[in-house]
Amino acid sequence: MLSFTLRRLLSTLVVLWAVVTLTFFAIRLLPGDPATVLVSQAGGSAQDIAAVRQQLGLNDPLAVQYVRFLGGLIQGNLGVSLVSRRPVADAIVEQLPHTLALATSATFLALLAGIPVGIVAATHRGSWIDQLCIALSVLGFSMPILMSGLLLMLLFSLLLGWLPATGQGSWRHLVMPALCLSLASSATIARLVRTQMLEVLPQGYITVARAKGVVERVILWRHALRNALIPVITVIGLQFGSLLGGTVVTESLFSRRGLGRLVVDAIFWNDYPLIQGVVILGAAIYIAVNFLVDVSYGLLDPRIRRG
């Protein structure tokens, strides 16, 4: 198990390095020189631009800049925002909790809704209940955040007045954004749990458990679900990526602070250190989650860690 984890950790670090490298060089393709952007905002002259270039180290060869960037990154230094002049890492640390709270609560909601729906559909295979669950999952999968978010706001804020439509602060602000962000993932998980359960239920060990007289509820939750969940865990890791992306839209729709607002503003301002920081962080979180998923996969299924 340890060597499996170590091997995965090593390849995860390699991917992380590749992601950082790709982002670093791709961002240099941005039109416009950061020094010019900085100075023209402050209304400086051509000499100022040259001075700032020197100061930012932009006159050095790209390779030198790259090594310096990597060195800084290891110490948690992502450079300085061109607009706010603050360290990028500070700006990100400030916004990250908002985005993580949204993405993780959406993940929990997706599991909370997806798993029971999948089980109910599988145990009622072919009946109208199954059909209803399938229809709901197709609908949930196709429902844009921009649609579900508006409907939730209309219903719970404007008509019923139960929840605040925008902003943040308490858990009440989190309910609607998390709910609309989770819909597509709930649908995906429900579908997957259903097909997995349909595969597991006819297995010999389920028949044996029934023959022994194990209660049906125990068979479903203990024997069947545990085996059906293994692929679900992989999908949660993959879904976390689309949830992270989805937070950008959700935050904007519900006027919430977070990495989404940060990166969109950075794109408008051409604030390349900030864009670079958020993109790298987004990929790093996604990679880290999938690493954890891989490792837990090994813990759950002994066949894998020996493989």
Added chain:
Amino acid sequence: MIGGRFSIAGLVGAVVLASIVVGTLLAPWLAPYDPLAMDYQSQFLPPSLTHPFGTDLFGRDVFSRVLFGARTSLSVGVLAALLAALPGLVVGLMSGYYGGWLDHVVMRTTDLVLSFPSLILALGIVAILRPGLVNVTLAVGLAGIPAYVRLVRSSVLTVKQELYIEAAHAIGCRDPRIVLRHVFPNIAASVLVLATMDIAWAILRATSLSFLGLGAQPPTPEWGTMIDEGREFLRLAPWVSLAPSSVMMLAVLSLNLVGDALRDALDPRTGSE
């Protein structure tokens, strides 16, 4: 090949999709008003016979704007899907068919690109290309390539094992002919299914980016910007943003239904039961 096996859901999806496409094509004739014409006498009128989806802040007819918006959003979706499918198809075919170091490089590259969450990847590309509708299309398309490479490559690997490929080799067919005449027809169905669903994804992505202000710019009628414009007035005039988002949902839903039905019809093995 498809006859008789298309589910009811698939048929409903096809009909809805067809009406949206027809509406899009005939927008200039179907739209009762100029989508850009402002009329301050008729701000925020609720839906009525003269204005089926009501009017917006500037008194523009929302129905006409949704119709013209469909032109923008659908063509962006289709273009982005093509931009992803064509390179993805070529690279996937080569990578799967030739294998070796090429395959290795291609697979490592797609792994790398797929380690970015896809919307964040699209945002990064938009940042580099600068905001705008054309660049949003490019970004959504580029971000979609790895999915096609993966699918095409794995299908090619399966097809390559078939006896008829060996037979083609045996009778002296050269590689380009084998790939085009024997491999491609056998993977075309799965690419078509992916492309159908990918158009839905691309529409979602592109409208999201426009909603964020990175794509189409007002006053261009586009679903994402329309939703953004109507958002502030949700209490006063919910139809301004609900109309485009509902039509967008119908488009995405119908594309997914058609994609599902196509998969079931074209490949009985992987049907969803």
